[in-house]
Amino acid sequence: MDNKLKPETLCVQAGWNPGKGEPRVLPIYQSTTFKYETSEQMAKLFDLEESGYFYTRLQNPTNDAVAAKIAALEGGVAAMLTSSGQAANFFAFFNICEAGDHIVSATGIYGGTYNLLAVTLKKLGIDCTFVDQDAAEEEIAAAFRPNTKLLFGETISNPGVMVLDIKKFARIAHAQGVPLIVDNTFATPVNCRPFEWGADIVTHSTTKYMDGHATSVGGCIVDSGNFDWNAQAAKYPGLCEPDPSYHGLTYSKAFGKMAFITKATSQLMRDLGSIQSPQNAFLLNLGLETLHLRMPQHCKNALAVAKWLEQNDRVAWVNYPDLEGNKYRDLARKYLPDGSCGVLSFGLKGGRDVAIKFMDNLQLAAIVTHVADARTCVLHPASHTHRQLSDEQLIAAGVAPDLIRLSVGIENAGDIIADIEQALNK
Numbered sequence: 001m002d003n004k005l006k007p008e009t010l011c012v013q014a015g016w017n018p019g020k021g022e023p024r025v026l027p028i029y030q031s032t033t034f035k036y037e038t039s040e041q042m043a044k045l046f047d048l049e050e051s052g053y054f055y056t057r058l059q060n061p062t063n064d065a066v067a068a069k070i071a072a073l074e075g076g077v078a079a080m081l082t083s084s085g086q087a088a089n090f091f092a093f094f095n096i097c098e099a100g101d102h103i104v105s106a107t108g109i110y111g112g113t114y115n116l117l118a119v120t121l122k123k124l125g126i127d128c129t130f131v132d133q134d135a136a137e138e139e140i141a142a143a144f145r146p147n148t149k150l151l152f153g154e155t156i157s158n159p160g161v162m163v164l165d166i167k168k169f170a171r172i173a174h175a176q177g178v179p180l181i182v183d184n185t186f187a188t189p190v191n192c193r194p195f196e197w198g199a200d201i202v203t204h205s206t207t208k209y210m211d212g213h214a215t216s217v218g219g220c221i222v223d224s225g226n227f228d229w230n231a232q233a234a235k236y237p238g239l240c241e242p243d244p245s246y247h248g249l250t251y252s253k254a255f256g257k258m259a260f261i262t263k264a265t266s267q268l269m270r271d272l273g274s275i276q277s278p279q280n281a282f283l284l285n286l287g288l289e290t291l292h293l294r295m296p297q298h299c300k301n302a303l304a305v306a307k308w309l310e311q312n313d314r315v316a317w318v319n320y321p322d323l324e325g326n327k328y329r330d331l332a333r334k335y336l337p338d339g340s341c342g343v344l345s346f347g348l349k350g351g352r353d354v355a356i357k358f359m360d361n362l363q364l365a366a367i368v369t370h371v372a373d374a375r376t377c378v379l380h381p382a383s384h385t386h387r388q389l390s391d392e393q394l395i396a397a398g399v400a401p402d403l404i405r406l407s408v409g410i411e412n413a414g415d416i417i418a419d420i421e422q423a424l425n426k
């Protein structure tokens with residue numbers, strides 16, 4: 001579909017273009033396999049000489065339609081769905097890194113991605129240096145080594161809601177001859193399209209706003225097609241040298257701008273699995289059809305809640321990038337002019353104990369390990385996701401012991417505030 005269509009139209013219509021007599025609504029292709037007439041036809045698919053479906057671990061038409069919608073929304077050339085956001089980031093990294101390689105990443109990222117980079121990829125021989133995303137360009141550039149293969153950051157970090165200076169990160173990455181990979185989960189392409197600011201590859205946990213209803217865990221990788229792998233051929237042998245598992249085919253030569261996603265699909269998905277189920281892709285597509293309506297409501301409600309909290313005597317501090325005086329206000333204005341997201345954090349006077357009492361008294365806002373869906377929810381990291389850490393360790397990890405993470409939903413803002421108020425009064 002025409003990429004010049006506006007995001008609202010792409011949310012509703014992109015990806016699935018039925019022909020005469022075909023279902024208007026994207027069908028769930030609930031089939032592991034696909035039928036062919038001759039052995040020869042199937043052989044061509046296995047050799048990547050022709051494109052087509054043969055086994056859902058590699059590709060499925062429902063998944064491909066949803067991936068195409070997300071690619072259109074991000075302004076990319078190709079995309080691939082994965083079983084989770086974790087799988088999306090792992091595949092995006094592992095597609096261009098192998099044992100002996102190195103990654104530079106922002107520090108203040110999602111805990112799962114931090115563990116992947118700091119612990120699990122290390123076991124595979126891939127090292128990571130973490131940098132302060134707000135540091136000067138020279139300081140970040142100093143973390144690069146000859147074997148560095150990519151730079152990584154999150155448009156809006158989870159849970160710190162720090163806004164990434166994408167243009168600065170792109171400049172640093174490109175000066176080093178590596179791509180910038182940006183996790184755009186919290187902003188979504190409705191609020192920010194990182195490719196417009198120089199990012200090369202975008203990843204998503206579609207579990208969050210894209211699904212939007214907390215029904216399905218999923219992920220996505222989108223390629224802008226802009227990074228010139230051949231110009232750095234020695235750095236990226238996986239893309240620029242023959243693949244012995246495909247009779248010596250070279251992805252960058254055979255597929256051009258589609259090389260990154262084709263390799264991720266035909267090699268990593270083939271060998272490691274992690275496909276999104278077509279059922280979940282169907283639900284994700286339903287979520288995407290209203291993403292452009294939900295994001296403004298999340299942002300409007302979060303800003304109203306943040307402003308209300310800021311003026312309440314019982315509240316010690318509030319962190320939301322769209323608040324005047326927030327450290328990231330200028331970056332948010334630049335990269336997220338229509339609003340950032342629905343997630344904010346705050347602390348109550350009296351610290352940890354008061355935070356727990358407050359949360360137990362909430363009625364509308366549920367205590368759940370989730371963010372970024374239609375229902376308002378809260379989490380106290382010091383008691384939940386980070387409960388093994390002491391207060392000193394919490395502070396070192398950037399999670400204040402009194403930090404309450406609030407994911408503001410799309411209910412009525414007045415009702416959300418009233419719930420917070422009654423819980424504070426108790």
Ligand SMILES: *Cc1c(COP(=O)(O)O)cnc(C)c1O
Nearest residue numbers: 084085086110158185205207218
């Ligand atoms: C949730 C999240 C992930 C992990 O996604 P899952 O779908 O839970 O595997 C990765 N990055 C960010 C920014 C997230 O919020």
